[in-house]
Amino acid sequence: MQAKEAADRLGITQRILRHYEKVGLLDVRRTDNGYRIYSEADLRRAGRIRDFIATGFSTREILAMSACLSDDADGPCEGGIAQLTEKLAHIDRLRDELDTRRDAILDRLAKLKAELSN
Known part of the structure; x- marks a missing residue:
């Protein structure tokens, strides 16, 4: 085709x-x-x-x-298992980094809201 x-x-x-x-x-x-x-x-x-x-x-x-x-x-392609496992580990690292950044933003946001309400 x-x-x-x-x-x-x-x-x-x-x-x-x-x-x-x-x-x-x-x-x-x-x-x-x-x-x-x-x-x-x-x-x-x-x-x-x-x-x-x-x-x-x-x-x-x-x-x-x-x-x-x-x-x-x-x-099944054995090499694919290693590549997929490596990609999954990379995604998990990125996810952890994003969670850390998200927590920092939530903390700063809470502090700003507390300061503004005082």
Whole structure:
């Protein structure tokens, strides 16, 4: 299928599909006149890429675990477990930092309100 239909099926833009190809995440077949033709396997791979990006992975991080994107694997991708675990730890650190900042703001807000009411 051509890029427009592929993008529509994935719920992304053609530009995003071209970006996946440009950074090396997708290798799409082309017709003699240069049009990209997406197979069902390409769509599954692009869908996995889209899902990883939606969960906070960068294209560089996804490229490092590109073996996990392919239909060629015989089962679950072991490298993906380490990458997902690392990403989860990173998210937890960010969450802790945000909680600390939130608590500091709540404390300052309470102090300001107390001062204003006096």
